Amino acid sequence: MLRPRVVLVVVLLALLLGEGDGWRRRRRAPPPPPPPCSCSWWDWGSWSGCSAACGGGTRHRTRSRNGCCSPSQETQTSTCNTHSCCSCRWGSWSYWSGCSRTCDGGTKTRTRHRNSCCYPSYGSQSMSCSTQPCCSCWWGNWHAWGSCSSACGEGRQTRTRYREHCCQPSFQEDARPCHNHCDGSGHSHAHAMSLEHKEQRVLQYVLQNASRGDPESVVAAMDKYGMEKEWLITVGEHKGPILDRFVKETAPQTMLELGTYMGYSAVRIVRLLPETAKFITLEVNPEVAALAKEIISFAGLQDRIIQVISDSADAIPQLKAKFNVETFDMVFIDHWKDVYVRDIKLLEANKLLRKGTVVLADNILRPGAPEYAEYVRTCGKYDSTLHKATFKDKTDGVEKSVYRG
Known part of the structure; x- marks a missing residue:
């Protein structure tokens, strides 16, 4: 009959030998590997604001991924605002140019100088001009003939008229020869300006109807002459x-x-x-x-x-x-x-x-x-x-x- 201690040793050896066989069997049949993983990226996001307003800065953008992608491709960086740092300075505007048309609408322009820091589209301006319709020329009546240019002998008389509408230039001049008779001293018998001259008639009217030394009455007399007798350019x-x-x-x-x-x-x-x-x-x-x-x-x-x-x-x-x-x-x-x-x-x-x-x-x-x-x-x-x-x-x-x- 076996002793109890011997029986215990035999049992332990049997257990150890059986566990060893199972471990060897597990080494020979490992579990299957996990399925392969594909990298998937989403679209890039918007660029961030630039880190500097001038002189060179950086901006970045990011995109999302699944767990199979390299994290190094998750962010992009770019330079921005590389222009030099300076203030925009503008010169004074030039005079407006002449209008491109005299009627029916034209344009005129003006310019100003700038340094390199200014946006170039503001270096010139244009505006419409001569928007009035093209029209016919109307002239007023001829004024009275002026006095003779020579106080004695042959001379020249002129008269003028002003435009009423659309005429260039704004006045016209007409001329004719004239003659003043002379006495033995060479002086003319005619006045420097005769009463045939409208302005001389105005003077006579003022002298007869205004009060000497009274400017108000002189103005009133000339206004009355222009209203009741002849039109005056005043x-x-x-x-x-x-x-x-x-x-x-x-x-x-x-x-x-x-x-x-x-x-x-x-x-x-x-x-x-x-x-x-x-x-x-x-x-x-x-x-x-x-x-x-x-x-x-x-x-x-x-x-x-x-x-x-x-x-x-x-x-x-x-x-x-x-x-x-x-x-x-x-x-x-x-x-x-x-x-x-x-x-x-x-x-x-x-x-x-x-x-x-x-x-x-x-x-x-x-x-x-x-x-x-x-x-x-x-x-x-x-x-x-x-x-x-x-x-x-x-x-x-x-x-x-x-x-x-």
Whole structure:
């Protein structure tokens, strides 16, 4: 009979031998491998904002994946805003170019310079111009013949008429030969301007119907003549209140008038100015200037009005030195409409305008000064508005332009 201890050893050996066979069997038959894994990516997302506004920055974007993809392909990086860091600087706008058409709509352009940091599309601007329809030319009636250019012997007489609508230039001149008889001394028996001349008739009317030394009565007499007898190229009673209002508002100490004509506007303006104000008026026609001198003297203003007989193109550059004027507080333009633009540019070039100078221009609508109106409204140097007035069935206007300096 086996001893109990021997039996226990035999049992343990049997168990160990049986477990060893099972382990060897498991080594010889491993479990099957898992199925293969495919990499799947989703679409890229949007780029992020750039890390720098200039000088070079970076931006990135990402995309999602399943578990079988390399994580190194999950993010992309790109450079951005590589331009140099600098501020955009623009120069001043140039003057507007001429209009591409004179009617039925055209365009004009202007440009300005820039540095390399500015977006280039803003270097030029364009706008419409000459939008009025193309139309036929209408002329007013001829004015009376002027006096003979020669006081003794053969000479020349001229007359003018102004455009009513669409005509270029804005006036026409006609001429004819004339002759004045001379006495033995060589002097003419004719007056320098006869009563056949409309302006001479106005002077006679003023002398007969106004009061000497009374500017108000002189203005009233000339207005009445223009209303009841013959039309006059003056501001007149329908636009006069516009002129009066701006003179009172501005109260200029220095004022320039371009176009004295018969002295109507000079008398009308100076009657509202303080005695310390300096008023200069230019007239190119010496015969008309002589008439204006008589009317100004009759109004009692000969010591307060400086008359200059000269073409404005010659006189304007000499005003500073000749009359000790630095700038003008107000300018009234009422001469040949075709030279309005030329003369306001001369005033600018000779620095006779200061910031706030008020420039008034008559006859903007009749006979018309469209080039001037376009210039002051679009050149960028003025704040400009048109003030209209109607006389009978005709409308005209005074352009008020305040110089920006």
